[in-house]
Amino acid sequence: MGDNMSILSVRGRGSFDFEVGKNLLSILKKNGIMIENPCAGKGYCGKCKVQILEGLNDDNLQEHRKFLSEEEIKKGIRLSCLYVPKNDISIELIDNEEKVKILDKGYLPDFKIDPLVKKECKKLSYDSLATSSDIEAILKSEKRALPIDIIRKLSDLEEGDIYTLVKYDKEIICIEDGDTTGSLYGFAVDIGTTTIVASLIDLNTGVELDNASSINPQKNYGLDVLSRINYACKEENGTYELSKSVIDCLNGLFEELCINNNISTENIYDITIAANTTMLHLLLGVNPKSLGVNPYRPIFKEGRTYLSEDLDLKISNKTRVYCLPSVSAFIGADITAGAIVSKLNTTKERVLFIDIGTNGEMILSDNGKMIACSCAAGPALEGMNITCGVRAGVGAIEGITIENDSVSIEVIGDKYPNGICGSGILEAISELNRRNLVNKSGRIKKKEDLEDDFLKSIIIEDGKKRSVVLVDDIIITQNDIRQVQLAKGAILSGIISLSNHLNLTAKDIDKVIIAGQFGAHLKVESLVGIGMLPKEFEDKVNYIGNSSKSGAVLCLLDKSKREEVKDVLDNCGYLELSLLDNYEGLFAKCLSFDINKLL
Numbered sequence: 001m002g003d004n005m006s007i008l009s010v011r012g013r014g015s016f017d018f019e020v021g022k023n024l025l026s027i028l029k030k031n032g033i034m035i036e037n038p039c040a041g042k043g044y045c046g047k048c049k050v051q052i053l054e055g056l057n058d059d060n061l062q063e064h065r066k067f068l069s070e071e072e073i074k075k076g077i078r079l080s081c082l083y084v085p086k087n088d089i090s091i092e093l094i095d096n097e098e099k100v101k102i103l104d105k106g107y108l109p110d111f112k113i114d115p116l117v118k119k120e121c122k123k124l125s126y127d128s129l130a131t132s133s134d135i136e137a138i139l140k141s142e143k144r145a146l147p148i149d150i151i152r153k154l155s156d157l158e159e160g161d162i163y164t165l166v167k168y169d170k171e172i173i174c175i176e177d178g179d180t181t182g183s184l185y186g187f188a189v190d191i192g193t194t195t196i197v198a199s200l201i202d203l204n205t206g207v208e209l210d211n212a213s214s215i216n217p218q219k220n221y222g223l224d225v226l227s228r229i230n231y232a233c234k235e236e237n238g239t240y241e242l243s244k245s246v247i248d249c250l251n252g253l254f255e256e257l258c259i260n261n262n263i264s265t266e267n268i269y270d271i272t273i274a275a276n277t278t279m280l281h282l283l284l285g286v287n288p289k290s291l292g293v294n295p296y297r298p299i300f301k302e303g304r305t306y307l308s309e310d311l312d313l314k315i316s317n318k319t320r321v322y323c324l325p326s327v328s329a330f331i332g333a334d335i336t337a338g339a340i341v342s343k344l345n346t347t348k349e350r351v352l353f354i355d356i357g358t359n360g361e362m363i364l365s366d367n368g369k370m371i372a373c374s375c376a377a378g379p380a381l382e383g384m385n386i387t388c389g390v391r392a393g394v395g396a397i398e399g400i401t402i403e404n405d406s407v408s409i410e411v412i413g414d415k416y417p418n419g420i421c422g423s424g425i426l427e428a429i430s431e432l433n434r435r436n437l438v439n440k441s442g443r444i445k446k447k448e449d450l451e452d453d454f455l456k457s458i459i460i461e462d463g464k465k466r467s468v469v470l471v472d473d474i475i476i477t478q479n480d481i482r483q484v485q486l487a488k489g490a491i492l493s494g495i496i497s498l499s500n501h502l503n504l505t506a507k508d509i510d511k512v513i514i515a516g517q518f519g520a521h522l523k524v525e526s527l528v529g530i531g532m533l534p535k536e537f538e539d540k541v542n543y544i545g546n547s548s549k550s551g552a553v554l555c556l557l558d559k560s561k562r563e564e565v566k567d568v569l570d571n572c573g574y575l576e577l578s579l580l581d582n583y584e585g586l587f588a589k590c591l592s593f594d595i596n597k598l599l
């Protein structure tokens, strides 16, 4: 071994040579060991902890101290992205996987069951042979050669044999022995930045038989899409690694669904996938670099059908995979899927569709005339960048009421609270606003400016810094409120810009649809309470859950929906907020808790 090489031993995972000079996180990744690293190794998320058992050699302890307690430091816990081993080292991985609630359900409008893939059972006779000749004639006229395996299969059949033709969009994709018409299945998939959900669907009955979900394994390369785009661009084989991680995850989910439901992968004929534009690029192994730089252009937007083997999916090689279209770099197929679920393209009303997350994506439809925009809401609404913020898992505070001289909390899983998740933060700040603990600009009031003794008692003053105690050591700081104001300012200014574009006011909008994993947990009272939504929307809000997956289900079961989603792509305009006159002024006004007369 060269002078510059040392050995890393990972308890339970084996030993690996490494070149001295690289950080521990990159050495682990290179050897296929993935640990959580939401900031993609930039040293500001504090999540990539490992325990160093032997060979500890500190020289930048101060950097680690920003994220680690003294107790952790003493135990040898360090952030792997900041730790550069200089000699042989032995470590143990820390199980820091979060248990996040994954939303797998969504509203489905009425539709007809008319999938693109169909089966026809036949008996080989003179007539059916004539039919097969007809099919050959059709394929010839369409300049498609009948695949040789199908011709071979036909040649093996005897007079009187029962067989089943499987057709995809009228094209024969295989011939099966006997009557297999009862076994016709597909998967509808939503690939979110954080989570992946797959549903197993019976294409004969339209019934969703089962679903399976997983945290998106790409989060090991960065929590948000930009971190992943950076990884894909900067690391050798970065795009391939990200693509492989999501394909491996899909293969696992598909296998789980087939085994649990006693269905052969050979009977999966069609898969539909909705995802944001970056996730789709990475799924297909397409370098997403153009999505990360101005003018933020996708390499492709159209919906396309692929063969499963093109994507390295371990499923029947006759399975087709249809990816829904995206409108732009920021309005992806997850949103076009939501648009058809919400019937934005055919509505006779004025409907606002919002998917609230790290990015807020929205489409306003005025009787089918659609305009979309996207705004950077930031991670605060998902519990990130918040002093006591956690993701929405067991132990997270998700509801808060300040009433009758007490702060009441609702905790996910009814456990002792370990932090506050996005919906909890929104509700807390809405309550602070309702109880006049903050002024309209969002500043926490001084104790001396309050009359109520209980409200005074929950304010902590530390010089000019003020915060509010919710329970024990879980607090809301001034900075937390600012983070939420930035998020709500981004979303409200998006709503106002779209409305202005179509010459509408809040009163003119008939329906507001909130979609998505995160939006499903936000209460209307909180959204209106912090001024993210205007008061006029209070009775107009509908939640439709995971509309990305629902859109994929629609496209799987009703082939006409693939035309509709194309219609959304062709007819939905995109408004770039940063290019609007005086957008910054509007955004600044939207930060206030007093938003009367803005829309």
Ligand code: FES
Residues within 6 Å of the ligand: 036, 037, 038, 039, 040, 041, 042, 043, 044, 045, 046, 047, 048, 079, 080, 081, 082
């Ligand atoms: S601090 Fe190491 S990955 Fe974020």
